[in-house]
Amino acid sequence: MVTRRLLHRIVPLAALVLALAGCQDKAPIDPVALENAARAGDAKAMARLADLLGHAENGVNDQVYPKIVALGQEAVPALLRQAASKNAIQREYTLAALGTLRAREAFDALVAALEDTGFERRYIAAWALGQLGDARGVAPLIAALNDDNETVRRYATRSLIKLDRHAVEPMIAALPTATTRAAGYLIRALGDIGDARAVEPLLAQVSGPNRPLVFQALAKLKDRRAEAALIEGLKDADWRSRSFAAMALGPLGSPQSATALEPLLDDPEVVVREWAARSLEMITGKHVRYRDAKGELVLPYSIYH
């Protein structure tokens, strides 16, 4: 009986002691020492440093990230080993480091991450593919323009713009069969790249659902072939379309555009009047006033200052 009572007291106490022993802090993390050891060629230190990219507590991964990047190409093998990590934070930081280091060896891992819809932060793969500058990235990035995640679509667009002329022909080829949403991003990217090959394919989209975006893209291409379509757009019922067409005609600088823009100084929408005045100023080189919301004649401010 006494022994049982004693056991009743000792066992929970022993469990508590064991639990507390388990709670004891491990050796403190010293990122500086690890960086120095990794720099000296210690593979274990490098692997440990890369592993710490998954430790968000107390911002450890934020401290380690610049150290990994500073280690440069030496860090790439350790990073590649955890590029498919189940720890989403570790995977995000790892892919970011591989992108910052422009590690071409990471191409397959980045494509796999971009296509892994279970990886919430796959935007980082879209970003890193743009960093690599590898033309093989164009196809998966175009596919990502249909991703359900808006951030992925935005980063894929930006990366296609970074891939520049490598992306032009594949994007033009994808445009006619793309969904409305994906076509919108293709149009934006083609506009930003500014390659003259895109003018006719964009004009073919001008009557489609992305009409205002086409006007914006054509504005960046600054190609006279677009002028007639843009002047036609000034008559659109949608005020956004009218304002984008007015915005686009400014950089083209044709007297014909100026004549077409003048009536828009009396448009019912203030923003359309403002853009008409701004574009007229760009074309004629003279100050043009428009009527603001209070009915006063004012000059448009320069958004390009």
Add this chain to the structure above:
Amino acid sequence: MNFALRLLLILLVLLTGCQDKPESKSADDLVQVSGQVMVPLEGAYLYIYQKGMDLYGPAITVSKPTDASGRFELALPPGDYIAVARKRQNGEMAGPVLAGDNKSEFIQLHLSGEPRQLTVLAPAKVGDERRLSTTLPEGKTGLTGTIRDAGGHPVEGARVHVYDHVQMSERPKFVSEKTGPDGRYQIFLPKGGTYYLAARDKFGGPPQIGDLYGRYDQGTIEPSAVVVRDGELLKDVDITVTKVW
């Protein structure tokens, strides 16, 4: 023993008598001396501007933070500059200088090739407990939306910066209050117009590695213009922020 005690007493009396007596003066004869004891300011930045620049906007160059002895060092081409030292209590390099922050006067600097030594006084700013001077009172025209991270989760503690020019390079024209746990923001504007937006967790200066930052755009190089009409409170202008890598 008695002798020794007496001798000690005599010596004490004599020594006391040797002390200088202060010359008594009336209050009218006294000159008041007061002042401040200055300590070197650690963690301050020296901002260099060129003439004609917005002296409250981004500088052409900024020193590293001053060390424990208040020292800074910069290398500039010969020319005329305006320098100002600032130290914000929040430790940030940019943003409004609030009460309690340190700032110097603007210093005209003519550099002709010879090294220059500057002694800069940067007292703490008193009064003027303004918060975000660019935040406007409630009105009818403005923007609302949610700031989210790459996973679609609301971001707390971020602000929306509103610019009226496409480069978004100078100081924002208007800045929202910080978002709460729901990531929601609301900002009122004095009038409708074409605006460009960014959201971030830090105030001012170029975004640094590790900061949360995102523009309102669709992936394009130029940010997307947000057109707000007079009297319109544009809803669901949501912005995604990601880490700056």
